[in-house]
Amino acid sequence: MITRRLLAACLLVTAMPVASANELLRVYELALQQDMRLQAARHARDAAIEARPQARAALLPQINASYGYEDSSETGTEGFAGQPEARVDRDSTARALTVRLDQTLFDWAAFKRYDQAGDEAALAQADFRRAEQDLVLRITQAYFGALSAADNLRFSQSEKAAVERQLEQAQRRFDVGLSAITDVQEAQARFDLTVAQEITAEQQLAAAREALREITGAGPNREVPLQEEIPLRLPEPADSERWLDTARDHNLDLVIANLQAEIARTGIDIARAGHLPRVGALAQYQDLQTDGGRFTGESEIETVGVEVSLPIFAGLATRSRVSQARSTHEQFESLFQLTRRGVERSTRDAYLAVNAGAARVRALRQAVLSSTTALEASETGLEVGTRTAVDVLNAQRDLYSAQRDYARARYDYLLSILLLKAAAGTLDVTDLEQIDALLVVGG
Missing domain, CATH: 2.20.200 (Outer membrane efflux proteins (OEP))
Structure with a gap:
């Protein structure tokens, strides 16, 4: 049967020796050199760091x-009282x-500008660090997007081939009078749909590859797949409050918002220096x-x-600058509180997503096995006359849909781990290395 051949192929792939591909790390190394968003962040950091030596210069x-x-040259005449003029x-x-x-x-303003420049340099470094974390997420999302698109194309091609065989069988059964023309028409309609799905999948794969090329500046890249079964680890520590504590201390959005508020607070002291x-x-x-x-x-x-x-009187300009600086500081304090709430929410969401993602992968893997069994039962029922060709087509559709969902769920689960670590502010290239170890090629 078709289904048994499919299962045998899957077991063969799982049993084959595998070797780590290091493809994700290779793509990441390309992105480090070629991603223009990261390059812009690096140049912005380098420019902002120069504020500190410039502020220090005012104190030297x-x-x-x-x-x-x-x-x-002077020509003319001159004389003194009572004396004749002389040329x-x-x-x-x-x-x-x-x-x-x-x-x-x-110079209180110069002293405070020097302190402020230190915070500005720290802000620039934190912003660049956030860009590095963002690159890890973007490159993983783009790579998994290409893998998912490749999976969809492969499943679409397999489904089209299976439906095509079903169409041929329906035609032969109709030709010998064992089935009605409606079975042929249903199979033909389902085949036409799979052709359209294949075209869409091809376009989505091309778009996903271009999205990856946009980051790396190179292509085409290999789509080295994940191993069939991946470890489904839950967050460690298994306590969302501990992840929240880490996020409050290390989340880069929160660090940046806090530095912006500190810079604005120092701006009040600089404005007050107009009175000193x-x-x-x-x-x-x-x-x-x-x-x-x-x-x-x-x-x-x-x-x-x-x-x-x-300074004695400056037309109330200093008083106005102090009031302006206070308002600016209150603005950034409000933004800091807004960022803190958002970070807490996103950390909790990411923590729950890892747990739910692991459970979803397990459930969808079981759904693939159940759909495979259901397809086998429908094919057997068709042979003995207890099921119709439509039942088989529906079972095939359900199986390939479950396979697509299972494949996508594995990518979503791994991405949720990265998102949780990014929310906590601990994401780095070692996390990418752990995912890269799950990419395998035939040994």
Whole structure:
């Protein structure tokens, strides 16, 4: 029978020696180099990190030098009271060299900008880390999308072949008068449907491969499948509250939202600095020289001192900036609380999804076995006249539908594990390695 041949083929595949394919890791390595979203996040991080040395520069000595040279020519007459005028025709030069050093002693705004720049650098690093985690999820989703599309195409082709054989049998039975024309028509209609399903599956596979190519910048990639049976591990620890505690400390969305609130809080201190004095030390050296003018000479001036700048009234601008900074901080505090609630919900959902996913895989595997048995019974019943060709076609449809659902459920289960670890903030490439170990090729 068709079904027995199918089961024998499945058992043969399961019994064959297998070897890890390392295909998912290879695709991930390509994505690390070629994914433009990750590259953009890396450049954004590198740019944001420069805010810290720039803020520190305002606290370090500032040294400036200037040099001026003038060459002038004077013609005319000059005289003094009681003296006859005399004609003047002279050239003169003037040179001035100035070197000045400024050192901030107290500038509350500069101090707070330096603290803020540290948080901005941490924010940039957390944002890049989130992009790395996102890449792990996206590459796995895209790869499993290609595997699922390949599975669907394979199941569609197998179903079409099975229905085609059923159509041939119905035609032969009709030709010898053992069945009605309705059996042939039903088989023909079901065959036409499987042809349409195969076309759709081919298009979906092409689209899935293009989605993977978009991330890796290369293709085509091999679709190395999962092994037939995968371990169905439940979350460890088996306590959703412990996963929530981890998420509160390490979830990157929450880390980023908290840093944004801290940056906004520091912005209040920076705005308040508009009311405070600024104190700086200075040291200046000047070398002045004049030749050929009315006054000729050379002098050196050395200056050391302290400058204090105290704002008295700025048209209420400082007060407005403080109010604005407070509102901005309250905005980011509200966003932090919103993010925290969302993280708690998504962590609980992901925890439940892993448990439900494992149970669903087991249930669908049993559904495949039950559908296989039902198909065998329908085929036997058709031979002895207790079942119709329509019953067999329906049983075939149910079997291939169960196989599709079972295959998809395995991908969804593995993705739910990654989503749970991403929600907890602990997802990294080692989790991808564990999934990659489940991809197998014939040994």
